[in-house]
Amino acid sequence: MLTQAKEKLHTHFGYTQFRTGQQDIMDYLFKGESTLGIMPTGGGKSVCYQIPSLLLDGVTIVISPLISLMKDQVDELSGLGISATFINSSLPYDEVQTRIAGIRQGDYQLVYVAPERLESPGFAAVFEQLPIALIAVDEAHCLSQWGHDFRPSYLRIPELINRLFQRPPILALTATATPEVAQDITTILGIPSSNRVQTGFERDNLSFHVLKGVDNDRYIKDYLVRNPSASGIIYAATRKEVERIYARLLKQDIRVGRYHGGMNADQRRDFQEQFVYDQLQVMVATNAFGMGINKSNVRFIIHAQMPRNIESYYQEAGRSGRDGEPSECMLLFDAQDIRIQQFLIDQSDMDDTRKKQEFKKLQSMINYCHTEGCLQEYILQYFGEKQTTPCGKCSECADDRSIADVTKDAQMVLSCIHRMGERFGKTMVAQVLVGSKNRKMSEMNFDTLSTYGLMKGKGQKDVIQFIDYLVASQILRLDGGGYPVLKLTERCLPILKGESKVFRKEARAPKEMSQEDPLFVHLRELRSELAAAHDVAPYMVFSDRTLKEMVERLPVTESAMLEIKGVGESKLDTYGRAFMKKIAQYRLEQDVK
Known part of the structure; x- marks a missing residue:
């Protein structure tokens, strides 16, 4: 069946080989066994259930909390000739x-469902009557109360699975799971601990930067x-700060949108669609x-304020560079960020045990x-992985500052x-x-x-910053x-005795992104035109990585175009010829020069 899976991968998605971990x-799934897949954002988790949905008898159910993702993926799958639908709170009764009637009739190979829908007795009854081939649980870390995004509605999933006449294989997927959370997921869903596929948390196309003591507004503007053509997201911890940054950028004629829980659904949807398109x-x-x-x-993620924990940060930063192209993740740190996050934890309705866990996660952040x-090494160690060599491109690895002896200050x-x-x-x-x-100094005799x-x-x-260091x-x-x-830790005594030294570096800002190839700019403009004509998001036409491979290989025939990663027969028929024409025109212009 894996041979058929590869054929489907090429026909529908334009790739000849699976990414690491997908096969x-x-x-496991084709043998009828459940499995947990831990893959980084952009690692191709969706393909792990989309391809099986085309080959297994019955319907594939995908349980996901991501309403916007459901619509995006269903639109994209429909464009690839794969029958899919979704059911969530965005739809009228x-x-x-x-x-639901279409699902019962077998009109869909793949159905996305929000976990809250499982709480409906009516839908649960429909669920039990379906010939289910596979259940995929996306964002599976939401199952664990020790995860950074625990959702009680997810606990209904094993309950529903147990009511099925025949248990199908279960595929749990997540990008951010510590060893403790991963164990929780396998236990709750009844997945054998040996059936875990973990491809590694490393994203080698991302460069991480932490900047302290910078003027945030000036840095963001500059x-x-x-980088006027680079698309990105700026994250802030509060709605108030989102509104402030948004208003400031709007005055500076930046094409900017905003998104937070205080806006109504129509406003959020409108800005989101403008950004995606x-x-x-x-x-x-x-x-x-x-x-x-x-x-x-x-191409970039800027955190204008520090997130609460490493899991959230890595998930948010990981939304850059999903196509595998080089992207930047900047965190602009200020000590005030710590107080904001402490306040948000204190004011939450979590119990004392959970609050203590959150404070511990905050300290890691x-x-x-x-x-x-190395910043990437720090992240990987947090998730239980070891990095053999520094990444070489984060703000610490790429730092050429001199190192100062600060032993005396440490003492x-x-x-x-x-x-x-x-x-x-x-x-x-x-x-x-x-x-x-x-x-207090005199009152306590300090x-x-x-x-x-x-x-x-x-x-x-x-x-205080030195103490933090x-x-x-x-x-x-x-x-x-x-x-x-x-x-004090055991490392303190040798420092106090002068037997061990402490060294520290100074701060430095990251460099700007590299300039783009002229042909890439033309192909991106063509992509936007075709996307508008077909009423789809530009990335659904071709990814940046696919466009850059076109720039490198300059395909002008159908066979050459089909060799480009991301160009399958479906996309060749719909979009490929327009790109071949643009590339042929470019090659002619270069020959004339």
Whole structure:
């Protein structure tokens, strides 16, 4: 059946080989076995159930919380000649009934369903009567209460599966699962732990950058001016900040949209469609935007504020470069970001156990912002993977700054924490070190400590950032939830004795993206014209990666065009000839020159 799967891959999607992990997952499914697939964003998770839906007897059910993704994928699959539909809250009652009737009649090979729909007894009854060949659970980390996006409605999935007359194979898919979350998923869905396919979290086309102490507004403006043709997303932690950045960019004549939970559904949908169809250059949004936006040519992600945890950050950053082309992920860090996230956790309705877990995740995110090691390596280690060599392109690896010996400053900080009994947080420690005149200093006799005012030549903010660096370097650790206290680690004693040194670097901004090839620009314009004519998003015509391969190989015949990755027979018939004509015209112009 794998041979037939490859034929379907080429015919419908234009590729001759499966990506890493895809064939392994399908091998389990074709043997009737359930499996968990952990693949990075852009790794091709959708194909793992789309191809089997064409070959297995019965209907494939895809359970996903991503309403926008459902519509995008159904539109794209329909354009490829694959019968698919979706059922979610965006549809009126009559339309839902019509689609259910079509599902019962066997009109669709593949059906996307929102997890909340499973709570409806009526739909559950329909579900039980269908000849189900496969159940795919997308964003499977939502099953785990230790995941970053736990959704109670997902717990209905195993309940529904158990009511089926015959259990079909289950495919659980996620891009962000720590070892703990992965174990949770397999246990809840009854997937053998040996049936896990993990391709690795590394995204080698992404470069990560953390910038501290920059003017966010100026940086964002300059970046967009330097890269006017690059499509991207700017994330902010609050609705208020989204509105502020949006208004500012609008005044600067940037083609910008916005997206957050305070807007009505029509507004969100309108901006989202403009962005997907390349009518807007950039979206400013909270984390409510982007899940399931299958736009392949997002070239950059800017986090104007630090996210709450590594899982959210990597998922949001991973929305860039889905086509495999080089893309940038910038995080503009400010200490105020920490207080915002602490406040959001404190004000949530989570129980104390979950809050403690969230504070722990937040600390890992803070450590990421202050590490001076490879940023990608830090992320991979968080997800339980080891990287053999640094990535070579993140803001730390590509950094040519000189390294300063800061052992003396570290000794001052460590000594101060020790003399304060390891009972206080970094703000209080920093105030003692800079010799603050705060009333608490005298009330608690901190102004009598030998370490009081040892770093009075530095600003309190600079000392706090240095403490954060020591925490990120695992020289210090933070203990507690919303108000953690600083603790010394086993690494401190050699530093205090002068037997071990501490080094640190300075900050630096990333470079602008490279200029584009003239033919690529022409092909992208043609793509936009064809997309508008066929009422589809530009990425549904061809991805940036496919266009760049056309630029490299200059195909002007059908056979040559079919050798380009991403060009199948369906797309050749619909769009290919227009691109062949444009490329032939370009080649003629070059010959004349």
